[in-house]
Amino acid sequence: MADRTELSDIGEFGLIEHLTKGIELKNKSSIKGIGDDAAVIDRGDHVEVVSSDLLVEGVHFDLGYTPFKHLGYKAVVVNVSDICAMNAQPTHILVSIAVSNRFPVEVLDELYAGIKLACDTYEIDFVGGDTSTSTSGLMISVTAIGSADKDKIAYRSGAKDNDLVCVSGDLGAAYIGLQILEREKQIWKENPKVQPDLEGFDYVLERILKPEARKDVVTALAKNEIQPTSMIDISDGLGSELLHICKSSECGVRVYEDKLPIDPTTASQSKEFKMEPSVCAMNGGEDYELLFTVDQKDFEKVRAMEEVHIIGHITDKASGAAIIYPQGEEIEIKAQGWKSF
Amino acid sequence: MADRTELSDIGEFGLIEHLTKGIELKNKSSIKGIGDDAAVIDRGDHVEVVSSDLLVEGVHFDLGYTPFKHLGYKAVVVNVSDICAMNAQPTHILVSIAVSNRFPVEVLDELYAGIKLACDTYEIDFVGGDTSTSTSGLMISVTAIGSADKDKIAYRSGAKDNDLVCVSGDLGAAYIGLQILEREKQIWKENPKVQPDLEGFDYVLERILKPEARKDVVTALAKNEIQPTSMIDISDGLGSELLHICKSSECGVRVYEDKLPIDPTTASQSKEFKMEPSVCAMNGGEDYELLFTVDQKDFEKVRAMEEVHIIGHITDKASGAAIIYPQGEEIEIKAQGWKSF
Numbered sequence: 315m316a317d318r319t320e321l322s323d324i325g326e327f328g329l330i331e332h333l334t335k336g337i338e339l340k341n342k343s344s345i346k347g348i349g350d351d352a353a354v355i356d357r358g359d360h361v362e363v364v365s366s367d368l369l370v371e372g373v374h375f376d377l378g379y380t381p382f383k384h385l386g387y388k389a390v391v392v393n394v395s396d397i398c399a400m401n402a403q404p405t406h407i408l409v410s411i412a413v414s415n416r417f418p419v420e421v422l423d424e425l426y427a428g429i430k431l432a433c434d435t436y437e438i439d440f441v442g443g444d445t446s447t448s449t450s451g452l453m454i455s456v457t458a459i460g461s462a463d464k465d466k467i468a469y470r471s472g473a474k475d476n477d478l479v480c481v482s483g484d485l486g487a488a489y490i491g492l493q494i495l496e497r498e499k500q501i502w503k504e505n506p507k508v509q510p511d512l513e514g515f516d517y518v519l520e521r522i523l524k525p526e527a528r529k530d531v532v533t534a535l536a537k538n539e540i541q542p543t544s545m546i547d548i549s550d551g552l553g554s555e556l557l558h559i560c561k562s563s564e565c566g567v568r569v570y571e572d573k574l575p576i577d578p579t580t581a582s583q584s585k586e587f588k589m590e591p592s593v594c595a596m597n598g599g600e601d602y603e604l605l606f607t608v609d610q611k612d613f614e615k616v617r618a619m620e621e622v623h624i625i626g627h628i629t630d631k632a633s634g635a636a637i638i639y640p641q642g643e644e645i646e647i648k649a650q651g652w653k654s655f
Numbered sequence: 656m657a658d659r660t661e662l663s664d665i666g667e668f669g670l671i672e673h674l675t676k677g678i679e680l681k682n683k684s685s686i687k688g689i690g691d692d693a694a695v696i697d698r699g700d701h702v703e704v705v706s707s708d709l710l711v712e713g714v715h716f717d718l719g720y721t722p723f724k725h726l727g728y729k730a731v732v733v734n735v736s737d738i739c740a741m742n743a744q745p746t747h748i749l750v751s752i753a754v755s756n757r758f759p760v761e762v763l764d765e766l767y768a769g770i771k772l773a774c775d776t777y778e779i780d781f782v783g784g785d786t787s788t789s790t791s792g793l794m795i796s797v798t799a800i801g802s803a804d805k806d807k808i809a810y811r812s813g814a815k816d817n818d819l820v821c822v823s824g825d826l827g828a829a830y831i832g833l834q835i836l837e838r839e840k841q842i843w844k845e846n847p848k849v850q851p852d853l854e855g856f857d858y859v860l861e862r863i864l865k866p867e868a869r870k871d872v873v874t875a876l877a878k879n880e881i882q883p884t885s886m887i888d889i890s891d892g893l894g895s896e897l898l899h900i901c902k903s904s905e906c907g908v909r910v911y912e913d914k915l916p917i918d919p920t921t922a923s924q925s926k927e928f929k930m931e932p933s934v935c936a937m938n939g940g941e942d943y944e945l946l947f948t949v950d951q952k953d954f955e956k957v958r959a960m961e962e963v964h965i966i967g968h969i970t971d972k973a974s975g976a977a978i979i980y981p982q983g984e985e986i987e988i989k990a991q992g993w994k995s996f
Binding site: 441 | 659660662664670671673677678680681682684687689693694698699701705708712714715747749750751753756758764767771774782783784786788798800
């Protein structure tokens with residue numbers, strides 16, 4: 315072959331953009347293809363919402379500290395989160411696994427116990443998939459399916475000037491949980507007799523090992539009659555997701571550093587790792603919270619919602635994306651998302 | 656861990672059965688879960704049909720003789736075939752790939768060119784998926800989505816006594832194509848200067864490298880107002896699929912050896928490999944033709960269809976599954992499907 319472009323030269327986002335350019339949607343039922351959290355298919359009286367994600371051993375999870383049951387649970391959650399991020403209700407999943415012979419049936423039982431638990435938690439049905447051997451390692455591919463009224467879907471592209479920027483839950487905890495696991499793994503590698511010291515870190519560890527999708531927030535928004543103007547889930551870090559909204563909606567954004575919801579353990583442990591808590595919140599990733607925008611008219615309704623925080627507002631495109639510190643300093647938001655290659 | 660059951664002890668079908676037992680469908684929209692070619696979801700005025708399949712390097716394909724463009728095409732086709740096997744029309748796909756750094760972007764371009772070509776051929780839209788690095792090899796996970804009127808869906812379970820057993824196209828060619836590729840690979844391994852001798856084998860090679868899904872047969876059945884009583888696609892070999900129909904429909908079956916549709920090259924090459932052509936047709940696999948049953952009243956209509964062959968009939972459960980040879984000999988059909996572990 316004459317030319318050879320390395321995957322590392324192009325990066326994950328670059329690769330997806332490169333491979334999927336020139337894909338045309340021909341069926342009139344295809345409302346949204348690649349480029350949002352999920353695809354949206356018009357079926358007349360409603361829309362189907364579909365998303366697929368891969369979890370690859372050694373890339374997305376480390377079996378050194380990830381219990382199989384948690385892994386199964388999380389594999390479902392990250393996909394359910396994509397459906398929620400369209401403001402749709404998840405209904406079904408398909409799970410395919412490729413697994414090497416080195417795993418006994420018993421660990422797959424644990425994995426599937428986690429998958430089934432997540433199905434119970436989110437009231438979704440496990441309806442299909444595939445099982446295969448692999449030449450090395452474990453790979454899980456999940457497809458989640460949801461349904462919504464056509465006018466309820468929230469894309470990344472609907473944010474407009476002056477909309478309020480909201481996030482659910484708190485941010486940065488999953489990243490701190492991961493740092494603690496990595497630290498204890500290093501200590502254990504150097505001295506296998508030392509027991510990992512995970513005391514007091516339950517919350518941040520649960521955030522990385524057993525995250526939840528915010529189906530409850532989607533339900534609460536509907537109950538409160540709030541239609542988000544745009545929505546995305548926070549998988550790569552708040553900063554990266556804000557930039558996705560700005561790009562798709564052709565707008566700018568201002569978020570306030572002191573408004574970012576950060577759990578106390580996340581804050582104190584960030585300092586242990588010599589990081590600003592707000593930097594963890596902006597760049598940490600894997601939180602699976604929802605980031606969404608609402609019209610100013612919904613201010614009172616959204617302010618009254620539990621576990622939803624107003625962190626800023628949408629501006630015009632020319633003003634760009636920035637975080638404002640309490641002293642008034644404005645720092646431009648730059649993508650720091652996870653690079654896979 | 657106290658117990659350790661090896662994957663090889665339980666086998667692929669055993670593993671799927673083991674892992675998916677106890678899965679309950681709770682949403683009333685879940686018409687069909689695991690256990691058919693695709694899941695069926697009730698959406699009021701129609702049903703959604705969804706299927707996911709994995710293709711793993713070194714297990715499902717050998718990059719030594721599989722061009723990337725063909726691989727991309729085939730990855731779509733095998734999933735589209737699952738949707739067709741429900742007598743539904745495929746509409747959308749999602750494609751996730753995990754790929755090691757050893758592949759340059761250019762080969763992924765070829766892979767995606769094949770995926771896009773299949774989308775054009777089958778008039779389906781490529782609407783989503785995921786891209787990830789892998790620690791080794793290439794893995795492709797495709798989810799296909801289709802739609803149908805509720806009363807048009809054909810399950811594995813609807814065959815009844817005296818129904819006619821039909822197959823589309825011809826059988827065994829993909830298996831013979833694979834044997835030729837494997838033979839030439841061995842010769843090449845022993846002497847890399849020898850050019851592979853593939854002259855005259857276009858058809859059987861195309862059957863293994865670039866199979867087609869029988870969307871045309873689904874369309875033709877609708878046009879001819881034939882509602883199949885049961886249907887399945889032939890991915891593991893006719894014998895294995897007949898047993899699936901018998902198990903799901905609680906029936907027996909008789910097929911006639913001299914009625915099996917076999918292409919002349921398949922027949923002559925089978926003999927080169929010292930195999931009976933009908934054995935290749937029964938056990939070969941990867942044909943992606945449709946096997947279906949129709950009521951006797953549709954005999955004239957189905958006989959008039961191009962590329963559809965009536966090969967036998969359904970019997971009661973007690974009589975079991977058998978193939979009848981021209982001399983009258985009856986041989987029991989036993990599963991010889993692909994074992995992945």
